Amino acid sequence: MPDNRRELPLAARLGASIDGVQLADGSSYVAIKPSLLAPTSVRATVELEHFPDTHFDVRLRWDSETLGYRVEHLGITTDRGISTSDLHAYSVPTLVRVVASSGVLVELESITGEAGKFTGFEEFLALVDLDAMRTRASTGPADSLWLVAILYAYARTVGLNPNRTVVDLLALPQRTATRWIARARTEGLLD
Structure with missing residues (x-):
């Protein structure tokens, strides 16, 4: 077999x-x-x-x-x-x-520009430059908040701790991650 x-x-x-x-x-x-x-x-x-x-x-x-x-x-x-x-x-x-x-x-549009194309989460993470996102997120560009929202939504969906996932994957202090998650929610990026 x-x-x-x-x-x-x-x-x-x-x-x-x-x-x-x-x-x-x-x-x-x-x-x-x-x-x-x-x-x-x-x-x-x-x-x-x-x-x-x-x-x-x-x-x-x-x-x-x-x-x-x-x-x-x-x-x-x-x-x-x-x-x-x-x-x-x-x-x-x-x-x-x-x-x-x-x-x-996860939809690939914001990374590859291909609307309607999706990939698994792990493959998505391989396409994202997490170091660049960590650096830019402190100034608040939309793509960084979008990534925070994706990480949070994915973790919540599969039963992981969403805040901890954002902290760990973006190597952020807990307080900073909480602030960015709140901002993503305020901007309508999270349910």
Whole structure:
């Protein structure tokens, strides 16, 4: 049987591999400000590196109230059985992040000028000059606030701490990141 597992960058950092990521039947995408698309329902089988003989079947559904995903189904399959201590060791938030991150797309228009073209978040980050954004963001150009809004919206969507994500990826002090997030929200770049 061929190994179809993919190691997406976020999944690899979280110690997971994903097999069979797919939009659930009838799923569409929801637009998230400033320029993200998230599937309304996504399903995948996940394997965590610390539990190689255990497979998690995860199905997520978009929740428009929280602007994030809710677990619709979580199944665990293993050949060795599951103990109570195993159940405590599994990280449901990690499973949700891995599956949610696999389907979120970012529009490329502001970077490449190609309207209507989208890419995965990790690929998007590879196209952005984060150092230039860090430098220019202090003076407040729109593209830097746009990036802050993208980082924040993505993190909120996949279940990461949005403020911490902006702080970490842009190497900003917490207070500065909070101010820029508020400014992006004031300028209508965030929901």
